[in-house]
Amino acid sequence: MTAQKFAEQASAENQRAELLDGSLVAEQIKREVAVEVSRLQQEHGVRPCLAAVQVGDDPASSVYVQNKVRTSEALGLRSEHHALAAETTEEELLELVEKLNRRDEVDGILVQLPLPPAIDEARVLRTIDPAKDVDGFHPVNVGKLSLCQPVIAPCTPAGIIELLERNGIQISGARACIVGRSHIVGRPLAQLLLQRDATVTICHSRTKDLPRVTSEADILIAAIGRAGFVRAEHIKPGATVVDVGINKVTDEADARELFGAEAEKRIAAIARRGFTLVGDVHPAEARSVAGKLTPVPGGVGPLTVAMLMHNTVTAARRRRTLNSDK
Numbered sequence: 670m671t672a673q674k675f676a677e678q679a680s681a682e683n684q685r686a687e688l689l690d691g692s693l694v695a696e697q698i699k700r701e702v703a704v705e706v707s708r709l710q711q712e713h714g715v716r717p718c719l720a721a722v723q724v725g726d727d728p729a730s731s732v733y734v735q736n737k738v739r740t741s742e743a744l745g746l747r748s749e750h751h752a753l754a755a756e757t758t759e760e761e762l763l764e765l766v767e768k769l770n771r772r773d774e775v776d777g778i779l780v781q782l783p784l785p786p787a788i789d790e791a792r793v794l795r796t797i798d799p800a801k802d803v804d805g806f807h808p809v810n811v812g813k814l815s816l817c818q819p820v821i822a823p824c825t826p827a828g829i830i831e832l833l834e835r836n837g838i839q840i841s842g843a844r845a846c847i848v849g850r851s852h853i854v855g856r857p858l859a860q861l862l863l864q865r866d867a868t869v870t871i872c873h874s875r876t877k878d879l880p881r882v883t884s885e886a887d888i889l890i891a892a893i894g895r896a897g898f899v900r901a902e903h904i905k906p907g908a909t910v911v912d913v914g915i916n917k918v919t920d921e922a923d924a925r926e927l928f929g930a931e932a933e934k935r936i937a938a939i940a941r942r943g944f945t946l947v948g949d950v951h952p953a954e955a956r957s958v959a960g961k962l963t964p965v966p967g968g969v970g971p972l973t974v975a976m977l978m979h980n981t982v983t984a985a986r987r988r989r990t991l992n993s994d995k
């Protein structure tokens with residue numbers, strides 16, 4: 670049966686994909702982290718510390734960084750928010766990173782991306798001490814990930830793996846297709862899925878006949894940054910669909926087209942605060958074709974922060990060569 674036919678039939682039967690609750694898994698992970706933080710403190714007198722660095726005042730970055738700092742405090746970690754002016758030079762930023770590298774009590778360093786265009790992002794990332802690189806973006810850590818060596822893995826891909834595994838979704842032997850080849854999500858996620866014996870395909874803007882490729886996947890991950898891009902024709906009936914996108918919808922007609930039965934609630938949100946969020950997957954179409962689907966919001970987003978907390982505790986333990994490593 671084609672995806673389109675399946676969508677029609679599923680819709681007629683009011684069949685809906687099961688929603689994969691990322692918030693629930695994120696809460697589980699954060700509870701585990703809090704237990705580990707208190708154990709480190711009691712047994713070793715160590716309180717892991719995360720330093721978050723932000724350059725400029727991009728509103729989305731501010732929300733993400735504040736969320737990371739607030740969550741650290743809630744779980745018993747120490748945190749520092751280094752908010753630098755948009756005019757900060759590359760040399761000034763590098764100086765701060767080097768200072769954080771030298772401070773022994775700092776376990777994790779996170780430089781929020783994107784950085785202003787005048788700053789060489791790659792140079793900043795490779796200046797972070799790989800042992801404190803809780804984002805897993807340093808070239809040494811990227812290399813270790815691709816060699817299957819123990820490493821702190823990037824937060825969003827690691828969170829997606831937790832979501833799949835904790836929901837009992839079989840990765841070994843599955844065909845996994847990732848749409849998007851970014852350094853933050855697509856490429857590292859491909860490594861993590863491959864390590865778990867999935868057959869992995871990465872698609873991108875030059876992929877020919879995209880729906881034919883994506884609709885072979887048992888696990889389809891959309892990480893391209895285009896609102897509602899993945900539609901029924903891209904999805905194999907019954908597949909697990911993971912939506913990494915976070916896009917703002919401000920137009921009522923767009924919301925009506927994207928959200929189907931949920932549209933009124935979303936239109937009310939636009940009226941209230943000017944926007945509603947949609948992922949890279951068309952929610953109404955995906956819900957009638959996919960077997961399982963992550964919602965936006967409440968899917969992958971909360972997992973990124975939870976895994977950052979997990980990574981910071983892992984970095985603290987490894988740097989201090991404390992045992993019971995996970």
Ligand code: GUN
Pocket residue numbers: 779780781782783804824825853973
């Ligand atoms: N910008 C978007 N996602 C991320 C992330 O996971 N880490 C950092 N540092 N910046 C980001």
